[in-house]
């Protein structure tokens with residue numbers, strides 16, 4: 001299958017963006033949001049999240065990898081779309097329960113002979129002691145990324161059904177740091193170990209009923225498509241006990257203007273054909289899952305920041321905003337490129353002080369944050385090489401909107417430099433709602449003693 005066959009043109013979102021100026025997010029004014037909730041501020045568009053959930057409706061189960069964006073209001077929204085959830089820690093199990101996910105298996109109404117689905121699955125390469133306790137107490141299904149987990153689980157939950165997360169020997173991600181396959185990755189059970197691991201599962205009295213592969217995050221569909229073939233081979237080794245297969249996550253989203261949305265129809269057809277062959281071989285229905293994180297929330301999220309200083313360092317012009325890599329870590333970690341646009345400070349300036357002619361003045365600027373570390377730059381390539389971005393002329397007090405931040409944005413924010421975690425707002429049907437308050441100075445020292 002060629003990449004051309006798997007990719008299609010992206011749909012574009014307008015929402016008040018023109019020539020690098022953005023006045024609204026999901027129908028609400030950027031300046032109004034900034035002035036009501038303060039900056040830096042994470043803002044999510046509920047409609048966009050719903051659209052992305054519905055894009056994947058062909059799959060029997062969509063399981064959200066909540067590590068991408070685990071705010072309770074977002075989880076609740078995703079749950080209300082019929083999407084299940086993945087948890088990689090006791091904290092994520094707690095979040096799933098708080099957002100209304102039941103811990104027991106449920107039979108989906110339209111299931112047509114498929115096995116029941118578990119709303120929450122615990123996926124990891126180890127059990128820490130807490131997670132083993134919680135998984136055993138709640139009876140949650142487990143996706144095991146190492147064989148040692150099998151005996152540890154069997155000792156606590158005799159006869160449990162388990163999923164094996166298999167490393168097929170290859171992987172792909174937008175960065176080497178997000179490639180989860182091959183010998184360079186710690187993830188999953190190595191594909192050549194399967195016969196041995198199946199023996200261990202049998203001795204431990206477990207039933208292997210699920211098979212899962214996730215080769216990386218931000219992969220392309222050509223690499224992802226190779227997984228179906230690899231999974232089918234391992235499925236044959238496991239045999240008839242298998243009732244669920246998972247294609248993992250990794251679906252890419254467009255970040256740069258020239259990037260396109262993947263052709264999800266072709267991707268589903270490929271996996272559906274794999275599932276059908278396995279059903280024929282085993283003589284029973286197989287549930288087909290997909291486990292996206294980024295795809296469901298990335299495009300829905302933006303960070304609103306305020307421009308606090310503008311200065312020159314030799315030939316370079318710097319915009320310094322009030323968000324740093326404590327707010328959004330992807331640029332410093334992976335050299336990730338996020339779209340950016342500016343919004344004048346006052347709504348009224350839209351029509352008066354800033355005419356179209358002024359909007360057309362574009363400058364190449366470096367965008368950085370407030371942290372005491374040189375790497376606190378949003379416009380950088382992997383390896384820390386600073387680059388510039390063409391943005392409309394701006395003044396201190398204007399807002400800079402960093403876009404496509406809804407996945408691996410807030411969840412990777414930190415308190416570095418004793419900066420509070422930002423507030424989060426969800427906009428639904430033109431109404432903005434605060435779904436997480438900004439941390440206070442007291443929050444920063446909670447639990448510490450002198």
Ligand code: LLP
Nearest residue numbers: 065214217218249250251291292293294408
């Ligand atoms: N399933 C498993 C087992 C995973 O480890 C992940 C992501 C996913 C699903 C969801 O992958 P997605 O559909 O979002 O690509 N912080 C990085 C991404 C790390 C991904 C970790 N695992 C970033 O900002 O790009």
